[in-house]
Structures are given as C-alpha cells and as structure tokens.
Amino acid sequence: MASEWLSELKAMVGREYGRVYAWDKVNAPMVRQWCEVMGIDNPLYTDEEYAKQTEFDGIVAPPAMLQAWCLEGLHQNNYPQGSTDENPYGALKLIEEQGYPAVVAVNSELSFDRYITMGEKLYYVTKLTEVGDEKTTALGTGFFVTLVMTFFSEKTSEATGDDEKVGELLFRVFKFKPHQQPEKNSAPAEVPVIKRPKPGISDDTRFFWEGCEAKELRIQHCKTCDELQHPPAPVCMHCQSFELDYQVVSGSGELYSFVVMHYPEVPPFDYPNPIGLIQLDEGVRVPAGLVGVDNKNDLKIGQRVQVEFQTFDEELTLPMFRIIDSNAQARS
C-alpha cells in the first residue's frame, strides 16, 4: 500500500546519523583550485604572506567550501574510514524506490562558527529534520527533504578537549519524478528563453498594436461623437456608434496612479516592476510599464510622463512611459 512506505518515510524524521569524515584534511591545493574555478582572488585563502598578518596566522578555507570537504567524491556512498555505515540519505533512497529518480538541491543555509585553518580534519553528523508532503512544482512531483548537518573539527592527538563545532548546514533537496522525459539526441540543447507574454490581437485592437510597431500611440476615436476611448472596443462607449477610427496622440500625459510589483517575481520582468496608469493629455487613461525609475520612492502622482516605445524579444513593441518631470507637484 502506498501509505505504508509514506509512514515509514515520515517515521524517519528526527533521526540522527553518525559521523561522515572528510577524505582529506583541509589543505591549500584544494583551496587554491576552488578559488581559481570560482574566480575568487581574496588573499586570505591563497596568499600565505598576507594571511600571516591576520588573526588566523595563515591561510584559511573559504567559508562556502565547508560542505565540499566532506563529500564522498566520485564513488557513491564511499566514505572514509571511521564514517558511519548508515546512509544519511536513506530517506532519499526510500523515495527513489517509489519511482522518484531525480533530485535537485533547493536550499543551502550555511552558518559558520569559525574559520578553518589548513590541516584540520573535518566530519559532520546529520539530522533528518523534515519530509514534506508530496508536491508538484515546475520540475515534477515529489518530496522536499531537509537535512541539518553539523560540522566538527577533530582534535589532534596532542590537543585535549572535545572536537570543536565549526559550522552548520541546512540542506533541502527536492526528490522528484520529472514531468516528462525529453527526447534524447534531439537538436542541440538550448537554454530555454522566457519571453514576454504577447497580447491577444483582434480586429478591434489591431490598429493599436500596429501603431506600436510604427511607434505611434493610437487611441480609438468615434467619428460620430468625436470622443476618444481606451482600451479599444467594437462600439463607442459614449454614443454606441460603430463608426470608429483612431487618432495618433502625443504620448504626453501625467501619472494618474501607479503600482510597484515586488512579488512574486515572474520572469522575464525586472523587479521591482513599476506600472503606471497614465492620464493622457487628450483625456483617456492608459495602463503601461514605467521606465527609468531608479527609486520607486521617487514616483509621485501627477508627474509628467512621455511615451517611449520599446521592443522586447525582437518581436513585441510596447508603449512604455518615462517620467520626464520628477519634481512635479501632485495634481490639485
């Protein structure tokens, strides 16, 4: 029964696992190579002369390297002598057996008690702190599993006292079934590109979007009563006439209202994302993105704005509005 393995899984929460040792003592060559790959040029990690003058009296390991020291390496579940026989990742194995083959790391929360000097021998102990309920994400369906690893430095034979805690890592992974298997050996794999959503274009609105392409702000106009309206509609909202065309407006106006989007961050937009409701000088209001806003606190109702056409993804031209008078007083 499906629930049986789930209860077995949930029962594992709270379990503590014994030591997993590092294969190598913390050493300068591994530190230097790590720094080389990551593009880190802090002399504290690689320049003995500089590091001698610090409180550490020698080079130290980069903090973000903490977990790397104790990874098993090329061969899975091949831990150095003295390590526990138990697999701290047993919960993941159990989930995998139920048909969830893939895994990705989601959270890594490192905290450091102190810096680690060359020659120290590290190990960690693990506690399985959380297994979530089955969830479906963009990647697939599976389980979030949280482990807390506590890292220690083993005392050398001449020193006395307990091994010293040097840091901690909360590590959360998602163990899942992918939504679909991609076709193998298909076209060269490309980075997926997320584009701006495109508008739905109808016979009523086509003139507006074609205007954007032509860098004209076109507003629907009623030939019968001479009023403007936006957004475009099949009939005049003022006199119900079907006799509609458009006028090209100046694109000048003022900020009637605005909102600044912070969360959730949906690609490909930049955040914070300021969006304005523009009162055009010709009288109608248009909602549009605001550009050139360095600080959202500078936005004020009543500021003068000017349209500016921007093309996204080389295929979609949108009217955006730029604040042209940042000192404007609010409209009275």
Next chain:
Amino acid sequence: MTSMKTRQFNDVSLGDRLPKMEVPITSTLITAGAIATRDYFPGHLDKDAAQELGSPHVFMNILTTSALVQRFVEDWAGPTARFNDLKIKLGAPNYPGDTMVFNGEISDVSPEKNAVEVTLKGKNSMGNHVTGTVSVVLPKND
C-alpha cells in the same frame, strides 16, 4: 594582483547597493565548479545524464552557486570581511550559454556586532537562479 580594498562597517548604510556582478555560465564553469566542490553528481558533468533527469543540459550545482555568492559579497566587502552565514535558495537552473547577474543590497546592519546583512539575487534568462542572504562582520574604524 589581488585586490586589497576593504569595506569598513562605518561606511555601510541600510539600503546601499552592491556593484552588480555578471557571471557567464559555461559548460566549463559548471563542470569545473562541480569537481572543485567534490560533487560528481552526473547531472553537473554529463549532458546525457542531465537529459535523463529532464534537463536540457548540465546544470550548475548548489555548491558552485554558494561559491559565486561568496565571491559577489567578497568582491564588494574585501578580504577583511568575515562571514557569519550564507543562506541561499535555488530557483531557475543555470545552463550553459546563459548569464547570471547578481544584484544585492544591505538589508540589515547590527552596530553591536559590526555585522551587515546582504540580501541578494542572481538572475538568469529564466528568472532568479538564486536568492538569499549573507551576513558578514566588517572592520570598524574608531
């Protein structure tokens, strides 16, 4: 030449922004980063294995992301900064051919500890690859 610039606690204010940092994502960075962090999970090293797992290409491992986060903060703070913690959450994967752009700002200052917290994000073409916070202690000029 190594940069010896150092950031003083007194020079930092809430809301200060860090200089942005662009990281071109290449197969070399992903695989070399995985090996430098002793992470031999095939999804970071072998494109076929990555595709079996549902990815279009090899993807960056979280230990490399942590390292790049450290670099982003350290490039700004200098070698006299001392890290208290480095907490990240991953979102959109980093695939070869993309570029990740880091931005960050000071979200907390603790004068009693000379500590500042940086809230940061590293964004690629699909959205935020990484979001998180880093706390560092900075030297203080009296």
